[in-house]
Amino acid sequence: MTMTPPPAHQDAAATPELSLQLWRHGLRCTPSRLCRLRLLSASGEHLSSAELGGELRGRGLPFDQATVCRTLETFTDVGVAHAVHGPGPKRYGVSSEPHHHTVCEECGRVRDLAIDHMRIAVERITELSGVRTGAAGSLLLYGRCAHCSQK
Structure with missing residues (x-):
């Protein structure tokens, strides 16, 4: 699955909002967390940890797959993201609307x-x-x- 990155001006504009979202949920806003949340939010899809890792790899960003998994679980645990179980891998999504x-x-x-x-x-x-x-x-x-x- 290949996602088109948002235009630079949208990406930059979303950063303060995403940073605040992490902070509100009691998480430190590290560059790695912010990047993962930005990709997950921008995708408009529910991604597996492997798909998110593929997006990081495709953009030439350093990552460790185990850390990607832990980050997604942390996002889910605190309510930044939600997990959906189905056939195949667990998928993660971000939405402000129920x-x-x-x-x-x-x-x-x-x-x-x-x-x-x-x-x-x-x-x-x-x-x-x-x-x-x-x-x-x-x-x-x-x-x-x-x-x-x-x-």
């Missing part, structure tokens, strides 16, 4: 699904099954993405 996720059972791709779009369906699921959303307020919906469905 949302549900769809997970492709074949390729593992994770997509955000706005809570407002699912409000009536979630109420009906709760009514029929008694199951309520978790502490994060989101559901995981498994199926096959449009690309995998066409195979």
Whole structure:
């Protein structure tokens, strides 16, 4: 997966906001953490630790894969990012808006699904099954993405 980096002016503008986000969650704003958070935020996708490592490698940035994994887990532990389990590796995302996720059972791709779009369906699921959303307020919906469905 190759991501197009944001224009330099966007990247620089996002840095103070991302730095503040780390600080608010009790994390030191190291260059390494800031770079990883910037890449994860700019991707607009849910990335595995290997995919994030690939992005760092592709940009010629030094990294250690174990440190990338620990950083993503730290981001998840403090609430800077969230993790989505599905087939294949765990994937990590960053979003300021509450949302549900769809997970492709074949390729593992994770997509955000706005809570407002699912409000009536979630109420009906709760009514029929008694199951309520978790502490994060989101559901995981498994199926096959449009690309995998066409195979």
